[in-house]
Amino acid sequence: MADLILHHYWPSPFAHKTRMAMGLAGLAWTSVEIPRVPPKPLLLPLTAGYRRTPVLQVGADIYCDTHNIAQVLADAEPNADDRLFPGPSRGAALMLAEWVDQTLFPLAVRVVITEALDTAPPDFVQDRGDLYFGPGWTPEGLRADAPGVILQLEAGLGRLESCLAGLGRCDTRALSSGDVAAAFIAWFLRGRWSRGAELLRDHPHLCEVEAALEGMGQQPARTMSAEEALVIAERAAPQAPAGIQHRSDLAVGQSVGVRPYVQSSDPEVFGRLRALSTDRISIDHEHADVGHVAVHFPVAGYQIRPAD
Incomplete structure:
Protein backbone atom coordinates (compact mmCIF):
# COMPACT_ATOMS: atom_id res chain seq x y z
CA MET A 1 0.00 0.00 0.00
CA ASP A 82 -6.23 -7.49 14.79
CA ARG A 83 -5.13 -4.33 16.57
CA LEU A 84 -8.18 -2.27 15.60
CA PHE A 85 -10.73 -5.09 15.72
CA PRO A 86 -9.33 -7.83 17.98
CA GLY A 87 -11.12 -11.16 17.95
CA PRO A 88 -14.78 -10.92 16.89
CA SER A 89 -15.07 -7.26 17.91
CA ARG A 90 -15.42 -5.57 14.49
CA GLY A 91 -19.21 -5.27 14.47
CA ALA A 92 -19.47 -4.14 18.10
CA ALA A 93 -16.58 -1.68 17.73
CA LEU A 94 -18.07 -0.12 14.59
CA MET A 95 -21.50 0.17 16.21
CA LEU A 96 -20.04 1.80 19.34
CA ALA A 97 -18.03 4.27 17.26
CA GLU A 98 -21.09 5.13 15.17
CA TRP A 99 -23.21 5.68 18.29
CA VAL A 100 -20.58 7.96 19.82
CA ASP A 101 -20.37 10.02 16.61
CA GLN A 102 -24.11 10.24 15.96
CA THR A 103 -25.41 10.55 19.53
CA LEU A 104 -22.72 11.81 21.90
CA PHE A 105 -20.66 14.08 19.68
CA PRO A 106 -23.63 16.24 18.53
CA LEU A 107 -24.42 16.87 22.20
CA ALA A 108 -20.79 17.50 23.10
CA VAL A 109 -20.23 19.94 20.26
CA ARG A 110 -23.36 21.86 21.27
CA VAL A 111 -22.13 22.46 24.81
CA VAL A 112 -18.63 23.33 23.57
CA ILE A 113 -19.80 25.83 20.96
CA THR A 114 -22.39 27.32 23.31
CA GLU A 115 -19.67 28.05 25.86
CA ALA A 116 -17.39 29.45 23.13
CA LEU A 117 -19.94 31.82 21.58
CA ASP A 118 -18.38 34.91 23.13
CA THR A 119 -14.72 33.83 23.08
CA ALA A 120 -13.98 31.94 19.85
CA PRO A 121 -13.36 33.78 16.55
CA PRO A 122 -16.75 34.73 15.07
CA ASP A 123 -15.96 33.20 11.66
CA PHE A 124 -15.11 29.88 13.32
CA VAL A 125 -18.30 29.89 15.43
CA GLN A 126 -20.43 30.73 12.38
CA ASP A 127 -18.79 28.04 10.27
CA ARG A 128 -19.14 25.31 12.88
CA GLY A 129 -22.66 26.37 13.76
CA ASP A 130 -23.70 26.08 10.11
CA LEU A 131 -21.85 22.78 9.77
CA TYR A 132 -23.22 21.05 12.86
CA PHE A 133 -26.61 22.68 13.43
CA GLY A 134 -27.78 23.50 9.93
CA PRO A 135 -29.49 26.66 8.69
CA GLY A 136 -31.41 28.81 11.12
CA TRP A 137 -29.40 28.17 14.26
CA THR A 138 -28.95 31.10 16.63
CA PRO A 139 -26.75 31.78 19.67
CA GLU A 140 -29.90 32.46 21.68
CA GLY A 141 -31.30 29.07 20.72
CA LEU A 142 -28.11 27.29 21.73
CA ARG A 143 -28.08 29.02 25.13
CA ALA A 144 -31.76 28.25 25.75
CA ASP A 145 -31.29 24.57 24.89
CA ALA A 146 -28.04 24.12 26.87
CA PRO A 147 -29.49 22.77 30.17
CA GLY A 148 -31.43 20.04 28.39
CA VAL A 149 -28.50 19.21 26.13
CA ILE A 150 -26.25 18.78 29.18
CA LEU A 151 -28.77 16.38 30.72
CA GLN A 152 -28.78 14.33 27.52
CA LEU A 153 -24.98 14.35 27.41
CA GLU A 154 -24.75 13.15 31.01
CA ALA A 155 -27.20 10.33 30.25
CA GLY A 156 -25.25 9.30 27.16
CA LEU A 157 -21.93 9.27 29.01
CA GLY A 158 -23.55 7.09 31.66
CA ARG A 159 -24.52 4.56 28.99
CA LEU A 160 -21.02 4.65 27.54
CA GLU A 161 -19.56 4.09 31.02
CA SER A 162 -21.83 1.09 31.54
CA CYS A 163 -20.78 -0.34 28.19
CA LEU A 164 -17.09 0.00 28.99
CA ALA A 165 -17.59 -1.43 32.48
CA GLY A 166 -19.30 -4.47 30.98
CA LEU A 167 -16.34 -5.07 28.67
CA GLY A 168 -13.93 -5.22 31.62
CA ARG A 169 -10.95 -3.12 32.59
CA CYS A 170 -9.00 -1.92 29.59
CA ASP A 171 -5.70 -3.26 30.98
CA THR A 172 -7.07 -6.82 30.93
CA ARG A 173 -8.49 -6.81 27.39
CA ALA A 174 -7.38 -5.71 23.98
CA LEU A 175 -8.31 -2.16 23.09
CA SER A 176 -10.27 -1.70 19.86
CA SER A 177 -11.50 0.94 17.48
CA GLY A 178 -14.54 1.29 19.74
CA ASP A 179 -12.27 2.39 22.58
CA VAL A 180 -10.73 4.96 20.26
CA ALA A 181 -14.20 6.48 19.82
CA ALA A 182 -14.72 6.55 23.59
CA ALA A 183 -11.33 8.16 24.18
CA PHE A 184 -12.00 10.75 21.48
CA ILE A 185 -15.20 12.02 23.11
CA ALA A 186 -13.48 12.18 26.51
CA TRP A 187 -10.52 14.07 25.02
CA PHE A 188 -12.87 16.53 23.34
CA LEU A 189 -14.91 17.27 26.47
CA ARG A 190 -11.90 17.49 28.76
CA GLY A 191 -10.03 19.88 26.51
CA ARG A 192 -12.85 22.08 25.13
CA TRP A 193 -15.50 22.43 27.86
CA SER A 194 -14.92 23.97 31.28
CA ARG A 195 -17.14 21.35 32.93
CA GLY A 196 -15.67 18.43 31.01
CA ALA A 197 -13.10 17.25 33.55
CA GLU A 198 -15.65 17.46 36.38
CA LEU A 199 -18.19 15.44 34.43
CA LEU A 200 -15.65 12.80 33.40
CA ARG A 201 -14.67 12.12 37.04
CA ASP A 202 -17.96 10.26 37.40
CA HIS A 203 -16.95 7.84 34.62
CA PRO A 204 -13.79 5.97 35.71
CA HIS A 205 -13.88 3.32 32.98
CA LEU A 206 -14.10 6.00 30.32
CA CYS A 207 -11.20 7.87 31.91
CA GLU A 208 -9.19 4.64 32.01
CA VAL A 209 -9.67 4.08 28.29
CA GLU A 210 -8.82 7.71 27.62
CA ALA A 211 -5.58 7.36 29.60
CA ALA A 212 -4.64 4.11 27.87
CA LEU A 213 -4.81 5.81 24.46
CA GLU A 214 -3.35 9.19 25.48
CA GLY A 215 -0.67 10.33 23.05
CA MET A 216 -1.05 7.26 20.84
CA GLY A 217 -0.44 7.94 17.15
CA GLN A 218 0.12 11.66 17.56
CA GLN A 219 3.60 11.72 15.99
Missing part, protein backbone atom coordinates in the same frame (compact mmCIF):
# COMPACT_ATOMS: atom_id res chain seq x y z
CA ALA A 2 1.16 3.55 -0.73
CA ASP A 3 1.92 5.95 2.13
CA LEU A 4 -0.93 6.95 4.41
CA ILE A 5 -1.26 10.73 4.04
CA LEU A 6 -3.54 12.38 6.58
CA HIS A 7 -4.97 15.79 5.67
CA HIS A 8 -5.87 17.31 9.03
CA TYR A 9 -5.33 20.09 11.52
CA TRP A 10 -4.11 19.31 15.01
CA PRO A 11 -7.05 20.57 17.15
CA SER A 12 -9.65 18.68 15.10
CA PRO A 13 -11.39 16.11 17.33
CA PHE A 14 -12.08 13.74 14.45
CA ALA A 15 -8.49 14.01 13.25
CA HIS A 16 -7.38 13.24 16.81
CA LYS A 17 -9.55 10.12 16.69
CA THR A 18 -8.00 8.98 13.43
CA ARG A 19 -4.47 9.62 14.70
CA MET A 20 -5.24 7.46 17.75
CA ALA A 21 -6.54 4.72 15.46
CA MET A 22 -3.33 4.80 13.43
CA GLY A 23 -1.32 4.58 16.64
CA LEU A 24 -3.37 1.63 17.89
CA ALA A 25 -2.94 -0.07 14.51
CA GLY A 26 0.82 0.55 14.63
CA LEU A 27 0.81 2.44 11.32
CA ALA A 28 3.21 5.15 10.19
CA TRP A 29 1.60 8.16 8.58
CA THR A 30 2.43 11.42 6.83
CA SER A 31 0.95 14.72 7.98
CA VAL A 32 -0.50 17.40 5.71
CA GLU A 33 -1.95 20.33 7.64
CA ILE A 34 -5.05 22.01 6.24
CA PRO A 35 -7.02 25.13 7.25
CA ARG A 36 -9.58 24.90 10.05
CA VAL A 37 -12.28 26.67 8.02
CA PRO A 38 -12.97 26.97 4.29
CA PRO A 39 -11.80 27.81 1.76
CA LYS A 40 -9.51 24.79 1.51
CA PRO A 41 -8.13 25.20 -2.01
CA LEU A 42 -5.47 22.51 -1.69
CA LEU A 43 -7.83 19.89 -0.26
CA LEU A 44 -11.09 20.23 -2.19
CA PRO A 45 -9.56 19.23 -5.56
CA LEU A 46 -8.81 15.86 -3.96
CA THR A 47 -12.23 15.38 -2.37
CA ALA A 48 -14.60 16.65 -5.09
CA GLY A 49 -15.62 19.38 -2.64
CA TYR A 50 -16.01 17.41 0.59
CA ARG A 51 -14.84 19.79 3.34
CA ARG A 52 -14.81 17.81 6.60
CA THR A 53 -11.68 16.81 8.48
CA PRO A 54 -9.80 14.49 8.33
CA VAL A 55 -9.24 13.02 4.88
CA LEU A 56 -6.94 10.05 4.24
CA GLN A 57 -5.05 9.94 0.94
CA VAL A 58 -3.49 6.73 -0.38
CA GLY A 59 -2.02 7.65 -3.75
CA ALA A 60 -5.02 8.65 -5.88
CA ASP A 61 -7.56 7.05 -3.54
CA ILE A 62 -9.15 9.56 -1.17
CA TYR A 63 -11.05 8.32 1.89
CA CYS A 64 -13.55 10.55 3.70
CA ASP A 65 -15.21 10.05 7.11
CA THR A 66 -13.49 8.47 10.10
CA HIS A 67 -15.60 5.28 9.99
CA ASN A 68 -14.52 4.70 6.42
CA ILE A 69 -10.91 5.54 7.28
CA ALA A 70 -10.86 3.09 10.22
CA GLN A 71 -11.66 0.19 7.91
CA VAL A 72 -9.00 1.32 5.44
CA LEU A 73 -6.45 1.35 8.27
CA ALA A 74 -7.48 -2.16 9.29
CA ASP A 75 -6.60 -3.37 5.79
CA ALA A 76 -3.34 -1.41 5.55
CA GLU A 77 -1.07 -4.08 7.07
CA PRO A 78 -1.53 -7.72 8.13
CA ASN A 79 -1.56 -6.98 11.88
CA ALA A 80 -3.55 -3.75 11.73
CA ASP A 81 -6.93 -5.50 11.61
CA PRO A 220 3.72 11.51 12.18
CA ALA A 221 6.57 9.72 10.47
CA ARG A 222 7.05 12.86 8.38
CA THR A 223 5.32 16.01 7.21
CA MET A 224 4.42 17.01 3.68
CA SER A 225 3.07 20.13 2.03
CA ALA A 226 -0.38 20.08 0.50
CA GLU A 227 1.21 20.82 -2.88
CA GLU A 228 3.33 17.67 -2.60
CA ALA A 229 0.25 15.62 -1.80
CA LEU A 230 -1.50 16.92 -4.91
CA VAL A 231 1.47 15.89 -7.04
CA ILE A 232 1.37 12.38 -5.55
CA ALA A 233 -2.30 12.06 -6.47
CA GLU A 234 -1.69 13.38 -9.98
CA ARG A 235 1.12 10.87 -10.61
CA ALA A 236 -0.85 7.90 -9.28
CA ALA A 237 -3.99 6.11 -10.40
CA PRO A 238 -6.85 4.88 -8.20
CA GLN A 239 -6.25 1.33 -7.01
CA ALA A 240 -9.62 0.60 -5.41
CA PRO A 241 -11.68 -1.89 -7.41
CA ALA A 242 -14.71 -0.82 -9.44
CA GLY A 243 -18.09 -2.48 -9.65
CA ILE A 244 -21.46 -2.90 -7.96
CA GLN A 245 -21.30 -5.41 -5.12
CA HIS A 246 -24.67 -4.58 -3.62
CA ARG A 247 -28.21 -4.70 -4.96
CA SER A 248 -28.95 -1.22 -6.29
CA ASP A 249 -30.61 0.64 -9.14
CA LEU A 250 -27.42 2.67 -9.57
CA ALA A 251 -24.94 1.77 -12.32
CA VAL A 252 -21.20 2.18 -12.74
CA GLY A 253 -20.43 5.42 -14.53
CA GLN A 254 -23.69 7.08 -13.49
CA SER A 255 -23.50 10.59 -12.05
CA VAL A 256 -24.35 10.56 -8.33
CA GLY A 257 -24.51 13.05 -5.48
CA VAL A 258 -23.26 12.24 -1.98
CA ARG A 259 -23.59 14.24 1.23
CA PRO A 260 -23.82 13.59 4.99
CA TYR A 261 -27.37 12.68 6.00
CA VAL A 262 -27.71 15.45 8.56
CA GLN A 263 -28.85 19.05 8.69
CA SER A 264 -25.66 20.94 7.89
CA SER A 265 -23.93 23.27 5.47
CA ASP A 266 -22.02 20.41 3.84
CA PRO A 267 -22.01 20.78 0.06
CA GLU A 268 -23.19 17.85 -2.02
CA VAL A 269 -20.32 16.03 -3.73
CA PHE A 270 -20.75 14.83 -7.31
CA GLY A 271 -18.92 12.25 -9.39
CA ARG A 272 -19.29 9.18 -11.56
CA LEU A 273 -20.15 6.04 -9.63
CA ARG A 274 -17.10 3.80 -9.46
CA ALA A 275 -18.08 1.21 -6.89
CA LEU A 276 -20.83 0.40 -4.40
CA SER A 277 -20.87 -2.15 -1.59
CA THR A 278 -22.87 -2.47 1.61
CA ASP A 279 -20.26 -0.34 3.40
CA ARG A 280 -18.76 2.06 0.87
CA ILE A 281 -19.57 4.16 -2.17
CA SER A 282 -16.75 5.34 -4.46
CA ILE A 283 -16.91 8.03 -7.11
CA ASP A 284 -14.49 8.96 -9.87
CA HIS A 285 -13.51 12.62 -9.87
CA GLU A 286 -11.27 14.69 -12.09
CA HIS A 287 -9.67 18.05 -11.42
CA ALA A 288 -6.92 19.97 -13.18
CA ASP A 289 -4.77 19.97 -10.03
CA VAL A 290 -4.93 16.22 -9.34
CA GLY A 291 -6.05 14.46 -12.52
CA HIS A 292 -8.22 11.39 -11.91
CA VAL A 293 -8.87 10.33 -8.29
CA ALA A 294 -11.37 8.01 -6.61
CA VAL A 295 -13.17 9.49 -3.61
CA HIS A 296 -14.60 7.02 -1.10
CA PHE A 297 -17.42 7.53 1.44
CA PRO A 298 -19.24 5.21 3.81
CA VAL A 299 -22.80 4.33 2.87
CA ALA A 300 -24.07 4.55 6.46
CA GLY A 301 -24.74 8.16 7.39
CA TYR A 302 -24.66 9.48 3.83
CA GLN A 303 -27.43 10.34 1.40
CA ILE A 304 -26.75 9.01 -2.09
CA ARG A 305 -28.83 9.98 -5.10
CA PRO A 306 -28.66 9.76 -8.88
CA ALA A 307 -27.70 13.12 -10.34
CA ASP A 308 -28.16 12.51 -14.08
Whole structure:
Protein backbone atom coordinates (compact mmCIF):
# COMPACT_ATOMS: atom_id res chain seq x y z
CA MET A 1 0.00 0.00 0.00
CA ALA A 2 1.16 3.55 -0.73
CA ASP A 3 1.92 5.95 2.13
CA LEU A 4 -0.93 6.95 4.41
CA ILE A 5 -1.26 10.73 4.04
CA LEU A 6 -3.54 12.38 6.58
CA HIS A 7 -4.97 15.79 5.67
CA HIS A 8 -5.87 17.31 9.03
CA TYR A 9 -5.33 20.09 11.52
CA TRP A 10 -4.11 19.31 15.01
CA PRO A 11 -7.05 20.57 17.15
CA SER A 12 -9.65 18.68 15.10
CA PRO A 13 -11.39 16.11 17.33
CA PHE A 14 -12.08 13.74 14.45
CA ALA A 15 -8.49 14.01 13.25
CA HIS A 16 -7.38 13.24 16.81
CA LYS A 17 -9.55 10.12 16.69
CA THR A 18 -8.00 8.98 13.43
CA ARG A 19 -4.47 9.62 14.70
CA MET A 20 -5.24 7.46 17.75
CA ALA A 21 -6.54 4.72 15.46
CA MET A 22 -3.33 4.80 13.43
CA GLY A 23 -1.32 4.58 16.64
CA LEU A 24 -3.37 1.63 17.89
CA ALA A 25 -2.94 -0.07 14.51
CA GLY A 26 0.82 0.55 14.63
CA LEU A 27 0.81 2.44 11.32
CA ALA A 28 3.21 5.15 10.19
CA TRP A 29 1.60 8.16 8.58
CA THR A 30 2.43 11.42 6.83
CA SER A 31 0.95 14.72 7.98
CA VAL A 32 -0.50 17.40 5.71
CA GLU A 33 -1.95 20.33 7.64
CA ILE A 34 -5.05 22.01 6.24
CA PRO A 35 -7.02 25.13 7.25
CA ARG A 36 -9.58 24.90 10.05
CA VAL A 37 -12.28 26.67 8.02
CA PRO A 38 -12.97 26.97 4.29
CA PRO A 39 -11.80 27.81 1.76
CA LYS A 40 -9.51 24.79 1.51
CA PRO A 41 -8.13 25.20 -2.01
CA LEU A 42 -5.47 22.51 -1.69
CA LEU A 43 -7.83 19.89 -0.26
CA LEU A 44 -11.09 20.23 -2.19
CA PRO A 45 -9.56 19.23 -5.56
CA LEU A 46 -8.81 15.86 -3.96
CA THR A 47 -12.23 15.38 -2.37
CA ALA A 48 -14.60 16.65 -5.09
CA GLY A 49 -15.62 19.38 -2.64
CA TYR A 50 -16.01 17.41 0.59
CA ARG A 51 -14.84 19.79 3.34
CA ARG A 52 -14.81 17.81 6.60
CA THR A 53 -11.68 16.81 8.48
CA PRO A 54 -9.80 14.49 8.33
CA VAL A 55 -9.24 13.02 4.88
CA LEU A 56 -6.94 10.05 4.24
CA GLN A 57 -5.05 9.94 0.94
CA VAL A 58 -3.49 6.73 -0.38
CA GLY A 59 -2.02 7.65 -3.75
CA ALA A 60 -5.02 8.65 -5.88
CA ASP A 61 -7.56 7.05 -3.54
CA ILE A 62 -9.15 9.56 -1.17
CA TYR A 63 -11.05 8.32 1.89
CA CYS A 64 -13.55 10.55 3.70
CA ASP A 65 -15.21 10.05 7.11
CA THR A 66 -13.49 8.47 10.10
CA HIS A 67 -15.60 5.28 9.99
CA ASN A 68 -14.52 4.70 6.42
CA ILE A 69 -10.91 5.54 7.28
CA ALA A 70 -10.86 3.09 10.22
CA GLN A 71 -11.66 0.19 7.91
CA VAL A 72 -9.00 1.32 5.44
CA LEU A 73 -6.45 1.35 8.27
CA ALA A 74 -7.48 -2.16 9.29
CA ASP A 75 -6.60 -3.37 5.79
CA ALA A 76 -3.34 -1.41 5.55
CA GLU A 77 -1.07 -4.08 7.07
CA PRO A 78 -1.53 -7.72 8.13
CA ASN A 79 -1.56 -6.98 11.88
CA ALA A 80 -3.55 -3.75 11.73
CA ASP A 81 -6.93 -5.50 11.61
CA ASP A 82 -6.23 -7.49 14.79
CA ARG A 83 -5.13 -4.33 16.57
CA LEU A 84 -8.18 -2.27 15.60
CA PHE A 85 -10.73 -5.09 15.72
CA PRO A 86 -9.33 -7.83 17.98
CA GLY A 87 -11.12 -11.16 17.95
CA PRO A 88 -14.78 -10.92 16.89
CA SER A 89 -15.07 -7.26 17.91
CA ARG A 90 -15.42 -5.57 14.49
CA GLY A 91 -19.21 -5.27 14.47
CA ALA A 92 -19.47 -4.14 18.10
CA ALA A 93 -16.58 -1.68 17.73
CA LEU A 94 -18.07 -0.12 14.59
CA MET A 95 -21.50 0.17 16.21
CA LEU A 96 -20.04 1.80 19.34
CA ALA A 97 -18.03 4.27 17.26
CA GLU A 98 -21.09 5.13 15.17
CA TRP A 99 -23.21 5.68 18.29
CA VAL A 100 -20.58 7.96 19.82
CA ASP A 101 -20.37 10.02 16.61
CA GLN A 102 -24.11 10.24 15.96
CA THR A 103 -25.41 10.55 19.53
CA LEU A 104 -22.72 11.81 21.90
CA PHE A 105 -20.66 14.08 19.68
CA PRO A 106 -23.63 16.24 18.53
CA LEU A 107 -24.42 16.87 22.20
CA ALA A 108 -20.79 17.50 23.10
CA VAL A 109 -20.23 19.94 20.26
CA ARG A 110 -23.36 21.86 21.27
CA VAL A 111 -22.13 22.46 24.81
CA VAL A 112 -18.63 23.33 23.57
CA ILE A 113 -19.80 25.83 20.96
CA THR A 114 -22.39 27.32 23.31
CA GLU A 115 -19.67 28.05 25.86
CA ALA A 116 -17.39 29.45 23.13
CA LEU A 117 -19.94 31.82 21.58
CA ASP A 118 -18.38 34.91 23.13
CA THR A 119 -14.72 33.83 23.08
CA ALA A 120 -13.98 31.94 19.85
CA PRO A 121 -13.36 33.78 16.55
CA PRO A 122 -16.75 34.73 15.07
CA ASP A 123 -15.96 33.20 11.66
CA PHE A 124 -15.11 29.88 13.32
CA VAL A 125 -18.30 29.89 15.43
CA GLN A 126 -20.43 30.73 12.38
CA ASP A 127 -18.79 28.04 10.27
CA ARG A 128 -19.14 25.31 12.88
CA GLY A 129 -22.66 26.37 13.76
CA ASP A 130 -23.70 26.08 10.11
CA LEU A 131 -21.85 22.78 9.77
CA TYR A 132 -23.22 21.05 12.86
CA PHE A 133 -26.61 22.68 13.43
CA GLY A 134 -27.78 23.50 9.93
CA PRO A 135 -29.49 26.66 8.69
CA GLY A 136 -31.41 28.81 11.12
CA TRP A 137 -29.40 28.17 14.26
CA THR A 138 -28.95 31.10 16.63
CA PRO A 139 -26.75 31.78 19.67
CA GLU A 140 -29.90 32.46 21.68
CA GLY A 141 -31.30 29.07 20.72
CA LEU A 142 -28.11 27.29 21.73
CA ARG A 143 -28.08 29.02 25.13
CA ALA A 144 -31.76 28.25 25.75
CA ASP A 145 -31.29 24.57 24.89
CA ALA A 146 -28.04 24.12 26.87
CA PRO A 147 -29.49 22.77 30.17
CA GLY A 148 -31.43 20.04 28.39
CA VAL A 149 -28.50 19.21 26.13
CA ILE A 150 -26.25 18.78 29.18
CA LEU A 151 -28.77 16.38 30.72
CA GLN A 152 -28.78 14.33 27.52
CA LEU A 153 -24.98 14.35 27.41
CA GLU A 154 -24.75 13.15 31.01
CA ALA A 155 -27.20 10.33 30.25
CA GLY A 156 -25.25 9.30 27.16
CA LEU A 157 -21.93 9.27 29.01
CA GLY A 158 -23.55 7.09 31.66
CA ARG A 159 -24.52 4.56 28.99
CA LEU A 160 -21.02 4.65 27.54
CA GLU A 161 -19.56 4.09 31.02
CA SER A 162 -21.83 1.09 31.54
CA CYS A 163 -20.78 -0.34 28.19
CA LEU A 164 -17.09 0.00 28.99
CA ALA A 165 -17.59 -1.43 32.48
CA GLY A 166 -19.30 -4.47 30.98
CA LEU A 167 -16.34 -5.07 28.67
CA GLY A 168 -13.93 -5.22 31.62
CA ARG A 169 -10.95 -3.12 32.59
CA CYS A 170 -9.00 -1.92 29.59
CA ASP A 171 -5.70 -3.26 30.98
CA THR A 172 -7.07 -6.82 30.93
CA ARG A 173 -8.49 -6.81 27.39
CA ALA A 174 -7.38 -5.71 23.98
CA LEU A 175 -8.31 -2.16 23.09
CA SER A 176 -10.27 -1.70 19.86
CA SER A 177 -11.50 0.94 17.48
CA GLY A 178 -14.54 1.29 19.74
CA ASP A 179 -12.27 2.39 22.58
CA VAL A 180 -10.73 4.96 20.26
CA ALA A 181 -14.20 6.48 19.82
CA ALA A 182 -14.72 6.55 23.59
CA ALA A 183 -11.33 8.16 24.18
CA PHE A 184 -12.00 10.75 21.48
CA ILE A 185 -15.20 12.02 23.11
CA ALA A 186 -13.48 12.18 26.51
CA TRP A 187 -10.52 14.07 25.02
CA PHE A 188 -12.87 16.53 23.34
CA LEU A 189 -14.91 17.27 26.47
CA ARG A 190 -11.90 17.49 28.76
CA GLY A 191 -10.03 19.88 26.51
CA ARG A 192 -12.85 22.08 25.13
CA TRP A 193 -15.50 22.43 27.86
CA SER A 194 -14.92 23.97 31.28
CA ARG A 195 -17.14 21.35 32.93
CA GLY A 196 -15.67 18.43 31.01
CA ALA A 197 -13.10 17.25 33.55
CA GLU A 198 -15.65 17.46 36.38
CA LEU A 199 -18.19 15.44 34.43
CA LEU A 200 -15.65 12.80 33.40
CA ARG A 201 -14.67 12.12 37.04
CA ASP A 202 -17.96 10.26 37.40
CA HIS A 203 -16.95 7.84 34.62
CA PRO A 204 -13.79 5.97 35.71
CA HIS A 205 -13.88 3.32 32.98
CA LEU A 206 -14.10 6.00 30.32
CA CYS A 207 -11.20 7.87 31.91
CA GLU A 208 -9.19 4.64 32.01
CA VAL A 209 -9.67 4.08 28.29
CA GLU A 210 -8.82 7.71 27.62
CA ALA A 211 -5.58 7.36 29.60
CA ALA A 212 -4.64 4.11 27.87
CA LEU A 213 -4.81 5.81 24.46
CA GLU A 214 -3.35 9.19 25.48
CA GLY A 215 -0.67 10.33 23.05
CA MET A 216 -1.05 7.26 20.84
CA GLY A 217 -0.44 7.94 17.15
CA GLN A 218 0.12 11.66 17.56
CA GLN A 219 3.60 11.72 15.99
CA PRO A 220 3.72 11.51 12.18
CA ALA A 221 6.57 9.72 10.47
CA ARG A 222 7.05 12.86 8.38
CA THR A 223 5.32 16.01 7.21
CA MET A 224 4.42 17.01 3.68
CA SER A 225 3.07 20.13 2.03
CA ALA A 226 -0.38 20.08 0.50
CA GLU A 227 1.21 20.82 -2.88
CA GLU A 228 3.33 17.67 -2.60
CA ALA A 229 0.25 15.62 -1.80
CA LEU A 230 -1.50 16.92 -4.91
CA VAL A 231 1.47 15.89 -7.04
CA ILE A 232 1.37 12.38 -5.55
CA ALA A 233 -2.30 12.06 -6.47
CA GLU A 234 -1.69 13.38 -9.98
CA ARG A 235 1.12 10.87 -10.61
CA ALA A 236 -0.85 7.90 -9.28
CA ALA A 237 -3.99 6.11 -10.40
CA PRO A 238 -6.85 4.88 -8.20
CA GLN A 239 -6.25 1.33 -7.01
CA ALA A 240 -9.62 0.60 -5.41
CA PRO A 241 -11.68 -1.89 -7.41
CA ALA A 242 -14.71 -0.82 -9.44
CA GLY A 243 -18.09 -2.48 -9.65
CA ILE A 244 -21.46 -2.90 -7.96
CA GLN A 245 -21.30 -5.41 -5.12
CA HIS A 246 -24.67 -4.58 -3.62
CA ARG A 247 -28.21 -4.70 -4.96
CA SER A 248 -28.95 -1.22 -6.29
CA ASP A 249 -30.61 0.64 -9.14
CA LEU A 250 -27.42 2.67 -9.57
CA ALA A 251 -24.94 1.77 -12.32
CA VAL A 252 -21.20 2.18 -12.74
CA GLY A 253 -20.43 5.42 -14.53
CA GLN A 254 -23.69 7.08 -13.49
CA SER A 255 -23.50 10.59 -12.05
CA VAL A 256 -24.35 10.56 -8.33
CA GLY A 257 -24.51 13.05 -5.48
CA VAL A 258 -23.26 12.24 -1.98
CA ARG A 259 -23.59 14.24 1.23
CA PRO A 260 -23.82 13.59 4.99
CA TYR A 261 -27.37 12.68 6.00
CA VAL A 262 -27.71 15.45 8.56
CA GLN A 263 -28.85 19.05 8.69
CA SER A 264 -25.66 20.94 7.89
CA SER A 265 -23.93 23.27 5.47
CA ASP A 266 -22.02 20.41 3.84
CA PRO A 267 -22.01 20.78 0.06
CA GLU A 268 -23.19 17.85 -2.02
CA VAL A 269 -20.32 16.03 -3.73
CA PHE A 270 -20.75 14.83 -7.31
CA GLY A 271 -18.92 12.25 -9.39
CA ARG A 272 -19.29 9.18 -11.56
CA LEU A 273 -20.15 6.04 -9.63
CA ARG A 274 -17.10 3.80 -9.46
CA ALA A 275 -18.08 1.21 -6.89
CA LEU A 276 -20.83 0.40 -4.40
CA SER A 277 -20.87 -2.15 -1.59
CA THR A 278 -22.87 -2.47 1.61
CA ASP A 279 -20.26 -0.34 3.40
CA ARG A 280 -18.76 2.06 0.87
CA ILE A 281 -19.57 4.16 -2.17
CA SER A 282 -16.75 5.34 -4.46
CA ILE A 283 -16.91 8.03 -7.11
CA ASP A 284 -14.49 8.96 -9.87
CA HIS A 285 -13.51 12.62 -9.87
CA GLU A 286 -11.27 14.69 -12.09
CA HIS A 287 -9.67 18.05 -11.42
CA ALA A 288 -6.92 19.97 -13.18
CA ASP A 289 -4.77 19.97 -10.03
CA VAL A 290 -4.93 16.22 -9.34
CA GLY A 291 -6.05 14.46 -12.52
CA HIS A 292 -8.22 11.39 -11.91
CA VAL A 293 -8.87 10.33 -8.29
CA ALA A 294 -11.37 8.01 -6.61
CA VAL A 295 -13.17 9.49 -3.61
CA HIS A 296 -14.60 7.02 -1.10
CA PHE A 297 -17.42 7.53 1.44
CA PRO A 298 -19.24 5.21 3.81
CA VAL A 299 -22.80 4.33 2.87
CA ALA A 300 -24.07 4.55 6.46
CA GLY A 301 -24.74 8.16 7.39
CA TYR A 302 -24.66 9.48 3.83
CA GLN A 303 -27.43 10.34 1.40
CA ILE A 304 -26.75 9.01 -2.09
CA ARG A 305 -28.83 9.98 -5.10
CA PRO A 306 -28.66 9.76 -8.88
CA ALA A 307 -27.70 13.12 -10.34
CA ASP A 308 -28.16 12.51 -14.08
